[in-house]
Amino acid sequence: MAGIELTGLSTVYPNGVRAVDDLDVTIADGEFFALLGPSGCGKTTLLRTIAGLEQASSGTVAIGERDVTAVSAGQRQVAMVFQDYALFPHMTVAQNIAYPLRVRRASKQDQRAAAVEASSDLGLADYLERRPAQLSGGQQQRVALARAITMRADVLLLDEPLSNLDARLRLDARTFLKRLQRELGLTTVFVTHDQAEALALADRIAVMSDGRIRQLGSPKEVFQRPGDTFVANFIGSTPMNLLDGTIADGLVEVAGARLPVPAGVTVADGTPVVAGIRPEYLLLAEPGDAAGITGTVSIVENLGVTSLVTIECGDGTLVGLTVPEQHEPPVGAPITAAPAPTRLLLYNAETRTLL
Amino acid sequence: MVSPPQETPQRRREGARDTAGLGVARAIGFVTPAMLLIGIFLVFPALWTIYIGLTDYELTGAKSISPRFVGLANFLEALDDDLFTNALWLTVVFVLGSAVIGQNLLGFTLAWLLRSARPLVRRLVEALVLLSWILPSVVVAYLWIALLDRDGGTLGALLGSPGTAWLVEYPMLSLIVFNTWRGTAFSMMLYSSALAAVPPSQLETARSVGASGWQTVRDVVFPHIRGHVLTNTLLISLWTANDFTPFLLTAGGPNHQSETLPIFIYQQAIAGGRLGYAAAISFLLLLVNLVVALLYLGLLRRRS
Amino acid sequence: MTPGAVLRRTGYVAFMAAVLAFFAVPMLWLASAPFDSNPGLGLRWPDWTLDNIGKTFAHPYALGSLLNSLVLCVVATAATTAFATLAAYALSRVRIPGRDALLYVLLLLSSVVTGTAAMVPIFVLMFQLGLINSQYATGLVIAGGLLPAAIFILKDFVDSVPRSYEESARVFGASPTQVLTHVVLPVARPGIATILVWAFVQAWGNFLLPFLLLRDVEAQPAAVLLRTLKDEGGSANLTVIPVFSLLYAIPVVALYLFVSKRYGFRFHGGIKA
Numbered sequence: 009m010a011g012i013e014l015t016g017l018s019t020v021y022p023n024g025v026r027a028v029d030d031l032d033v034t035i036a037d038g039e040f041f042a043l044l045g046p047s048g049c050g051k052t053t054l055l056r057t058i059a060g061l062e063q064a065s066s067g068t069v070a071i072g073e074r075d076v077t078a079v080s081a082g083q084r085q086v087a088m089v090f091q092d093y094a095l096f097p098h099m100t101v102a103q104n105i106a107y108p109l110r111v112r113r114a115s116k117q118d119q120r121a122a123a124v125e126a127s128s129d130l131g132l133a134d135y136l137e138r139r140p141a142q143l144s145g146g147q148q149q150r151v152a153l154a155r156a157i158t159m160r161a162d163v164l165l166l167d168e169p170l171s172n173l174d175a176r177l178r179l180d181a182r183t184f185l186k187r188l189q190r191e192l193g194l195t196t197v198f199v200t201h202d203q204a205e206a207l208a209l210a211d212r213i214a215v216m217s218d219g220r221i222r223q224l225g226s227p228k229e230v231f232q233r234p235g236d237t238f239v240a241n242f243i244g245s246t247p248m249n250l251l252d253g254t255i256a257d258g259l260v261e262v263a264g265a266r267l268p269v270p271a272g273v274t275v276a277d278g279t280p281v282v283a284g285i286r287p288e289y290l291l292l293a294e295p296g297d298a299a300g301i302t303g304t305v306s307i308v309e310n311l312g313v314t315s316l317v318t319i320e321c322g323d324g325t326l327v328g329l330t331v332p333e334q335h336e337p338p339v340g341a342p343i344t345a346a347p348a349p350t351r352l353l354l355y356n357a358e359t360r361t362l363l
Numbered sequence: 364m365v366s367p368p369q370e371t372p373q374r375r376r377e378g379a380r381d382t383a384g385l386g387v388a389r390a391i392g393f394v395t396p397a398m399l400l401i402g403i404f405l406v407f408p409a410l411w412t413i414y415i416g417l418t419d420y421e422l423t424g425a426k427s428i429s430p431r432f433v434g435l436a437n438f439l440e441a442l443d444d445d446l447f448t449n450a451l452w453l454t455v456v457f458v459l460g461s462a463v464i465g466q467n468l469l470g471f472t473l474a475w476l477l478r479s480a481r482p483l484v485r486r487l488v489e490a491l492v493l494l495s496w497i498l499p500s501v502v503v504a505y506l507w508i509a510l511l512d513r514d515g516g517t518l519g520a521l522l523g524s525p526g527t528a529w530l531v532e533y534p535m536l537s538l539i540v541f542n543t544w545r546g547t548a549f550s551m552m553l554y555s556s557a558l559a560a561v562p563p564s565q566l567e568t569a570r571s572v573g574a575s576g577w578q579t580v581r582d583v584v585f586p587h588i589r590g591h592v593l594t595n596t597l598l599i600s601l602w603t604a605n606d607f608t609p610f611l612l613t614a615g616g617p618n619h620q621s622e623t624l625p626i627f628i629y630q631q632a633i634a635g636g637r638l639g640y641a642a643a644i645s646f647l648l649l650l651v652n653l654v655v656a657l658l659y660l661g662l663l664r665r666r667s
Numbered sequence: 668m669t670p671g672a673v674l675r676r677t678g679y680v681a682f683m684a685a686v687l688a689f690f691a692v693p694m695l696w697l698a699s700a701p702f703d704s705n706p707g708l709g710l711r712w713p714d715w716t717l718d719n720i721g722k723t724f725a726h727p728y729a730l731g732s733l734l735n736s737l738v739l740c741v742v743a744t745a746a747t748t749a750f751a752t753l754a755a756y757a758l759s760r761v762r763i764p765g766r767d768a769l770l771y772v773l774l775l776l777s778s779v780v781t782g783t784a785a786m787v788p789i790f791v792l793m794f795q796l797g798l799i800n801s802q803y804a805t806g807l808v809i810a811g812g813l814l815p816a817a818i819f820i821l822k823d824f825v826d827s828v829p830r831s832y833e834e835s836a837r838v839f840g841a842s843p844t845q846v847l848t849h850v851v852l853p854v855a856r857p858g859i860a861t862i863l864v865w866a867f868v869q870a871w872g873n874f875l876l877p878f879l880l881l882r883d884v885e886a887q888p889a890a891v892l893l894r895t896l897k898d899e900g901g902s903a904n905l906t907v908i909p910v911f912s913l914l915y916a917i918p919v920v921a922l923y924l925f926v927s928k929r930y931g932f933r934f935h936g937g938i939k940a
Contacts, residue, residue, distance in 0.1 A: 059838055060838070061834050061837070061838065080384060081384065081834075081837050081838050082384075082837055082838065082839065082840035082841060082842070083840065084838075086838060087838065087839070088834075088835065088838045090831040090834065090835055091831070092829060092831050094829065094831035094832050094834070094835035096832060096836075096849075096850055096853075096854070097854060098853040098854060098856075107836070107839060107849075108839040108840065110849070111836070111839055111840045111841045111845060111849075112840065155839075159839060159840075384837055384843050384846070385757065385760060385761050385843050386761070386843075387761060387762075387763060387764075389757075389843065390757035390758075390760070390761035390763055391757070391763060393753040393754060393756060393757035394753070394754045394757050394758065394763065396749075396750040396753065396754075397750035397751060397753070397754035397814050397818060398754070400746065400750065400807060400810055400811040400814055401773070401776065401811055401814050401815060403811065404785075404789065404807070404808050404810075404811025404812065405776050405780045405785070405811055405812065405815070406776065406780075407788075407792070408780065408785040408788035408789050408792060409776075409779070409780045409784075409785060409788070411788045411791075411792070412784075412785070412787060412788040415787065415788060415791060420791070473686065476679065476682070476683070480683070484683060487687065488683070488686060488687060488690075491687065491690040491691055491694070492690055493923075494690075494694060494920070495690055495693075495694070497868070497919055497920065497923050498694075498916050498919065498920070499871065499872035499874075499890060499915060499916060499919060500872055500874055500890075501872075501874050501890050501891075501893045501894055501912075501915075502697070502893070502912045502915060502916045503693070505893065505897065505908065505912055506693040506694060506696055506697060506912075507693055508708075508897075509693075509696050509700075509708040509709070510692070510693045510696070510708075512708040512709070514708070515707040515708035515709040516708055516709060517692060517693075517696070517708075517709050517710040520709055520710075521692075544689065544690065544693070598778075601778060605781040605782070605783040605784060606783070607782065607783050607874065607875045608874075611874065611894060624783075625783040625786075628783065628786060628787065629786065632786065632787045632790065633790070633879070638787055638790075638791060641786075641787045642787045642788065642791075645783075645784050645785070645786065645787045645788070648783065648784045649779060649780065649784045652778065652779040652780075652781065652784060653775070653779050655778075656775050656778040656779045657775070659778070660771075660774060660775065
């Protein structure tokens, strides 16, 4: 059990691309940590650098107080589960699970015992003599996890652990993974491009793009107060409304409405800003509400229990809000929506960061 | 639902190819034994033949002890040598007849016809054709010597004209038929897989408008396999031009009438002992091989 | 059926029959002559006997040459497979400087430097090194000729083995040697087996190199002896030659069938187009 500390970590490829750009991150012992971002943002490179499969160009990696920057991959006491699980096709499930012990030249009995123990914990006891090809995706994932656990490592690394599973299975596996990590108390870092996954699983999330961390925080922080418009856009199943506007008379002038400036934010008149409000945090208001956005209902999308309504405002701006099913408005009807208190966010129009 | 595509492995690969932690030093060590053998037995001979070709080295006699550097004399002699031009011509005929025309046509025809043949027929024909390819060359040479024999040969018996010593009276023709028989398998397999890649919908369209077999081949199939025809022809021509098997059938005879280039080189070098001269000829063959191979690889690259 | 269709059908059947005959007839001799008590060069229903087999075994050089073939092939196959596997693995996984150029040159070499084209310098080389009549040397020469293509085919194969297997093993603490033996070699078994068989078949059937380099009749492999048998005396020794041809040909056919069945592979004996 150990924490991970990355200082000034950079990885530069021969063609000049900075896959990882001067990162400082501290991951606490026992934390379930997510590296989240679009493809090419450097999250997998970072994970592999922690594993030792890639060499950082500069900076240090420390696992549990031990500087492992120069230590080879096999000696870092990290266990890794790859996206394709990397189960050795020519070995049985038992042999796969016991592999970390085989490398350490443990006796056949010890290997067998470890395999049996790990497999019963994960519900694989009946499959010990099967080959990986005979298992379902979910079972293969559990074998890979069992193998990682057998290693008794300090840190567990997961590369897109759920992306190879069908949608239905993914949800079950998600719950399973969260419970497992809690039981083991193992410091876990996982990489994903799926924001819902990161929000559900992680204790803390690092949202990355272009080799940098844009925001590091708990799921709640990242969801409710994204640090810049990139994060705001990336997080959330329905995209956040990001509306261009300015400050006039101490109010936010946007989408043909005048909204109050969020508490604790000071900004001068005339500053161009971007107002951010999640569709979930826009509430239906009375038609005369001064602090509301008005317009006509343009599109209604049924999302099950709620509906996503797109409002076309007077100045042509499109704003989305979610309404519960019983309040679904007809297309073309006039509509007013006001942001829930404390949920309106203001971003600097130039730097795109939170004000 | 925002779900960007998977991170492309390309960028990551650039930096992390060494998946097993081999390290460059050990990797070079792994490669060395193979490179050593290749260097000694392929690269060195290819280069050395240039040098030997510039001397008058011989197997026996004074010139075997102290060969002299004679520059381009061997090459000039070759240009004048009737036997050389004869060998060159015969090789061209051999390649054109048995490879470019023979194996290509028969291979394609079989591949085309077998597509719609009954499974039993298909497997039988493929098995026989493949057998002719995998049997060792010494054995098939002997099979054909038996077949073409003047007195007892089966061909004579079948044609009802015993008494024709095919290998003696029609050596090149015999060789061409033999090599077509021997090598068709490769072209057949190649065209088989090339034809399988032609979109069936296009073939069916042709059929539904009433195109004949020949028209379908010309208008639908050929455009798709044009590249394959060219590369296949290059490859089998290269193999045929370098094929030593005719030696086993006729040894170049009678009287140099079937002395293709490989046999010519052998006769000059081993039987005649004129190693310098033979080396010069070998070098010319290497050059031709090189040109054909470069063409072939270039076409392959362009196609992929 | 329309007359045109009947004609087409007849033509098709006739053509197929002709093709079948064309390919089968020369080979039928190999099925009849070995067992004929009075064998001729023509095809005829044999007077069944197994005596020829005994006489072949009694021939002073016949069995010995088969043994020579075996030795030659084992040397060539072992060298080719072992060296090609190592080289292919290294070339596939590690970025050695000049790697792509090397691969291209290898591909060129395999097609350009044929036995015929290299006949003279190889003969001179072996002659000057005093290695004429050396089985091991000849085996290595054959291996040298087979290696470029073998490396190419194997590298293709190793490329398709997912790298995650090796990385996974490595993270679990396996040394490079362990990665190679625990993970890579077992997964690459079909490819290695194919090369093994391919190399063996190529070496077994190789005539030119042993013909050039193994002049002593006791060192000659079956390929060369078969020809020597034909040349001795005016008339060919037909009691021995058919049986010997059959014995010589059977391993090749058997191996091919085995590889086809086991790995579903059809190697075309040459460079994949």
